[in-house]
Amino acid sequence: MSGKKSNNPSDSEEFLNGTRRDFLKKSSLLTAVALTPGRVVKAAEEQWDEKIAGVFEKVSLHLEVNGVKHTVAVEPRVTLLDLLREQLHLTGTKKGCDRGQCGACTVHVNGVRVNSCLSLAVTNEGKKITTIEGLANGDELHPMQEAFIEHDGFQCGYCTSGQIMSAVACIHEGHAGSEAEIREHMSGNICRCGAYPNIVNAIQAVKNGGQS
Amino acid sequence: MNQFQYVRPAEVPAAAKAFTKGPNTHFLAGGTNLIDLMKMGVVVPERLVDINHLPLKKIEKTPGGISIGALATNTEVSIHPLIKESFPLLSLAINAGASPQLRNMATVGGNLMQRTRCPYFFDTTMPCNKRVPGSGCGALEGINRMHAIFGASDKCIAVNPSDMNVALTALDATVHVTGLKGKRAIKFADFHRLPGEHPELDNTLQKGELITSVDIPVSPYNKNVHYLKVRDRTSYAFALVSAGVALNIENNTIQGARLAMGGVAHKPWRLTETEAFLKGKPVSLDVFKQASQIAMQGARAYEYNKFKLKLAPNTILQALTTAAGLKA
Ligand SMILES: Cc1cc2nc3c(=O)[nH]c(=O)nc-3n(C[C@H](O)[C@H](O)[C@H](O)COP(=O)(O)OP(=O)(O)OC[C@H]3O[C@@H](n4cnc5c(N)ncnc54)[C@H](O)[C@@H]3O)c2cc1C
Ligand code: SF4
Numbered sequence: 001m002s003g004k005k006s007n008n009p010s011d012s013e014e015f016l017n018g019t020r021r022d023f024l025k026k027s028s029l030l031t032a033v034a035l036t037p038g039r040v041v042k043a044a045e046e047q048w049d050e051k052i053a054g055v056f057e058k059v060s061l062h063l064e065v066n067g068v069k070h071t072v073a074v075e076p077r078v079t080l081l082d083l084l085r086e087q088l089h090l091t092g093t094k095k096g097c098d099r100g101q102c103g104a105c106t107v108h109v110n111g112v113r114v115n116s117c118l119s120l121a122v123t124n125e126g127k128k129i130t131t132i133e134g135l136a137n138g139d140e141l142h143p144m145q146e147a148f149i150e151h152d153g154f155q156c157g158y159c160t161s162g163q164i165m166s167a168v169a170c171i172h173e174g175h176a177g178s179e180a181e182i183r184e185h186m187s188g189n190i191c192r193c194g195a196y197p198n199i200v201n202a203i204q205a206v207k208n209g210g211q212s
Numbered sequence: 213m214n215q216f217q218y219v220r221p222a223e224v225p226a227a228a229k230a231f232t233k234g235p236n237t238h239f240l241a242g243g244t245n246l247i248d249l250m251k252m253g254v255v256v257p258e259r260l261v262d263i264n265h266l267p268l269k270k271i272e273k274t275p276g277g278i279s280i281g282a283l284a285t286n287t288e289v290s291i292h293p294l295i296k297e298s299f300p301l302l303s304l305a306i307n308a309g310a311s312p313q314l315r316n317m318a319t320v321g322g323n324l325m326q327r328t329r330c331p332y333f334f335d336t337t338m339p340c341n342k343r344v345p346g347s348g349c350g351a352l353e354g355i356n357r358m359h360a361i362f363g364a365s366d367k368c369i370a371v372n373p374s375d376m377n378v379a380l381t382a383l384d385a386t387v388h389v390t391g392l393k394g395k396r397a398i399k400f401a402d403f404h405r406l407p408g409e410h411p412e413l414d415n416t417l418q419k420g421e422l423i424t425s426v427d428i429p430v431s432p433y434n435k436n437v438h439y440l441k442v443r444d445r446t447s448y449a450f451a452l453v454s455a456g457v458a459l460n461i462e463n464n465t466i467q468g469a470r471l472a473m474g475g476v477a478h479k480p481w482r483l484t485e486t487e488a489f490l491k492g493k494p495v496s497l498d499v500f501k502q503a504s505q506i507a508m509q510g511a512r513a514y515e516y517n518k519f520k521l522k523l524a525p526n527t528i529l530q531a532l533t534t535a536a537g538l539k540a
C-alpha cells in the first residue's frame with residue numbers, strides 16, 4: 001500500500017537544532033516542571049525506557065513516511081497531523097475539525113487508518129505512515145484516486161484525501177461488501193459538499209475491479 | 213495545547229511510579245479522548261505517561277473466560293474470533309461507537325476512562341462541577357438534552373458516553389488494576405460511580421492506578437443478543453439512549469437475562485431488577501413490554517430530555533424483541 005516517493009528531501013537534522021529560545025518564549029506562561037540534571041540516568045533506573053522529555057525539550061523521533069525514513073525532533077505536544085503538514089511539508093493531509101470529528105486528517109499508520117489530529121507524533125516512533133502523497137506510484141495514480149476522478153467523488157475537495165485514505169482501508173478491511181456496509185464504514189469521513197453517493201460509487205467500482 | 217513532560221515507560225511498575233511522583237500526571241493510551249480534552253484546555257497535564265509500550269495488548273482465554281489487555285484497541289477486540297463467538301454483545305456495542313479510524317486508535321482502558329461529552333464540561337467558559345468542583349452545573353438549567361434520567365444529583369446530570377461499557381457491565385466484567393500499593397480487581401458495576409457530591413470523580417480508580425486488563429467470565433449469553441443505539445444521525449454520533457441485551461433462552465423460556473442502558477446515567481446503567489423479572493418468564497411481547505416499564509422505575513427527566521422517558525423504554529423493548537427473534 002505504501003508508495004515509493006516522497007516530496008520531502010530532509011532527513012531533518014535541522015529540526016534538532018535551533019529553536020530552544022522559541023520554546024522558552026512560548027512556555028513562559030507555564031509552570032515549569034523541574035528538570036533534574038541526572039534525568040536520563042534516573043529514567044533508566046525507573047525503567048522509563050530513557051524516553052523522557054522535559055517541558056522544554058524536543059524528542060527525537062524516527063518514522064517512515066511514504067517509504068522515506070525521517071529523523072525529526074518534535075515537541076511532545078505536536079500531533080502527527082501537524083508534524084506531517086508543518087515539519088515534513090506534506091500538506092495533502094488536511095486539518096478539518098482537529099478533534100476526531102471529520103476524518104479529513106485520515107492517514108494509515110502501519111497499514112491501519114487513524115485520525116492523525118488526535119495522535120501525538122511521539123507515539124509513532126518506528127511506525128510506517130502512508131499519506132495521500134504516498135498512494136500514487138510515480139505518475140500512476142492509485143486506482144482509488146482514479147475512481148474518485150471518474151465518479152466525481154468530490155466537489156470542493158477538502159475532505160477528499162481523507163476520504164480516499166479511508167476508502168482504501170475500507171476495502172482492505174473487507175468492509176465494502178454492500179452500499180450499506182460502505183456507508184457505515186465510511187461514516188468517519190464527513191463531506192460538507194455531500195458527495196457521498198459518488199464516493200460510494202467510486203469505492204464500489206474499485207472493489208468490483210478487484211483492486212485496492 | 214499546553215506543554216508537558218513526556219515519559220515513556222517500558223514496564224507496568226514504572227508506569228505507576230511515574231504517575232504518583234510529582235506533578236499533575238495523566239496516562240496516555242490512544243489519545244482520542246485525552247488529546248481532544250487537552251486541545252480544549254479541559255485537561256491540562258504537567259506530565260504525560262505514554263503507556264503504549266507496556267505489554268498489555270493480549271486478548272486471551274483464561275480458565276474462567278477471557279482476558280482483554282487494557283491496550284487492545286477497540287477494533288482488535290471487536291473483530292477477535294474469541295470475542296465474536298463468546299461475547300458478541302461486546303463486538304456489537306464497540307462497532308456502534310465512534311468511527312473506524314477512532315476505533316483503530318481507542319484502547320479498552322481508555323474507553324473505560326473516557327470523560328462525559330456534556331458540552332458544558334468541554335467549554336471552559338462555562339460552570340461545571342465536574343471540571344471545576346464548586347463552580348456549579350451549567351447543564352442543570354441549561355440545554356440538557358443529552359443528559360441523565362437515572363441516578364443524577366443536583367451537582368451533576370452528565371452521562372457516561374461509552375457504548376463498550378454498556379456491554380461490559382451487562383457481561384459482568386472485572387477490571388484489573390495495578391498501583392503503587394499493588395494489584396486489585398474491581399467489579400465492573402463498582403468501577404464507575406454516580407455523581408453524588410463529587411462529580412469530579414468518574415470512577416473508583418485511585419490516583420496512579422493503571423488498568424491492566426478487563427476480564428469477562430464465560431456465560432451462556434452468546435446467542436440472543438442485541439445492541440440498539442439511538443442517536444441523532446445513523447452513525448458516528450454518541451447515544452441519546454442505547455440498550456444492550458443478552459438473553460439465555462431455552463424452550464421459549466428466559467433462563468436468564470442481562471440488560472444495560474447507555475446514555476441515561478453517570479455510569480453504564482445495569483438493569484438488575486428487570487433481569488430478575490425476566491428470569492423464568494416465557495418469551496413474549498407482553499413480558500417484554502412489562503420489562504421495559506420496570507426498567508424505567510426511578511427515572512427523572514430535565515427540561516430538554518423528557519423525550520428520553522419514552523425513548524428509553526421503547527429502545528429496551530425493541531432490543532429485547534430483536535434479541536429474542538420476536539417480531540415487535
Ligand atoms: C468524534 C468522536 C466520537 C466518538 N464516538 C464515540 C461513541 O459513539 N461511542 C463511544 O463509546 N465512544 C466514542 N468516542 C470515544 C472514544 O471511544 C474514546 O475516546 C476512546 O475509547 C478513548 O480511548 P483512548 O485509548 O484513545 O484513551 P485516551 O484518550 O488515551 O485516554 C482517555 C483517558 O483514559 C486514561 N487511561 C487510558 N488508558 C488507561 C489505563 N490503562 N489505565 C488508566 N487510565 C487510562 C487516560 O489517562 C485518559 O484520562 C468518540 C470519540 C470521538 C473523538
Ligand atoms: S452535567 Fe456534570 S459535566 Fe455537565 S455541566 Fe453539570 S457538572 Fe459539568
Ligand code: FES
Pocket residue numbers: 094095096097098099100101102103104105106115116117118
Ligand atoms: S481533522 Fe482530524 S478528524 Fe477532523
Ligand code: FES
Pocket residue numbers: 153154155156157158159160190191192193194195
Ligand atoms: S468535497 Fe467538499 S467537503 Fe467533501
